[in-house]
Amino acid sequence: MHALVVRSTIHDFEQARNFLRQEGVPRVRQAPGFVTAHWVRLSENSGTSMIIFESEEAAHAGGEQLRANPPPSNAVTIDSVEIGEVVEQA
Numbered sequence: 734m735h736a737l738v739v740r741s742t743i744h745d746f747e748q749a750r751n752f753l754r755q756e757g758v759p760r761v762r763q764a765p766g767f768v769t770a771h772w773v774r775l776s777e778n779s780g781t782s783m784i785i786f787e788s789e790e791a792a793h794a795g796g797e798q799l800r801a802n803p804p805p806s807n808a809v810t811i812d813s814v815e816i817g818e819v820v821e822q823a
């Protein structure tokens with residue numbers, strides 16, 4: 734399994750959360766190889782997410798999908814997108 738780790742700056746939390754609930758989560762759930770995902774608000778204006786995929790290829794495809802269809806820039810700015818191997822799970 735591989736994780737897509739996304740760090741972001743939150744500009745408008747309510748708008749970001751509405752986008753996530755209405756468009757982001759449904760889109761991620763339909764992604765090929767999707768396993769699970771978590772979105773975390775770290776502070777007033779920062780967040781991170783970890784989306785787990787069955788394979789590295791699926792994680793890369795998920796990252797490309799995010800780059801092609803980012804959230805509204807007035808709600809969230811994507812700061813970084815990284816992919817890493819999941820080495821353990823509880």
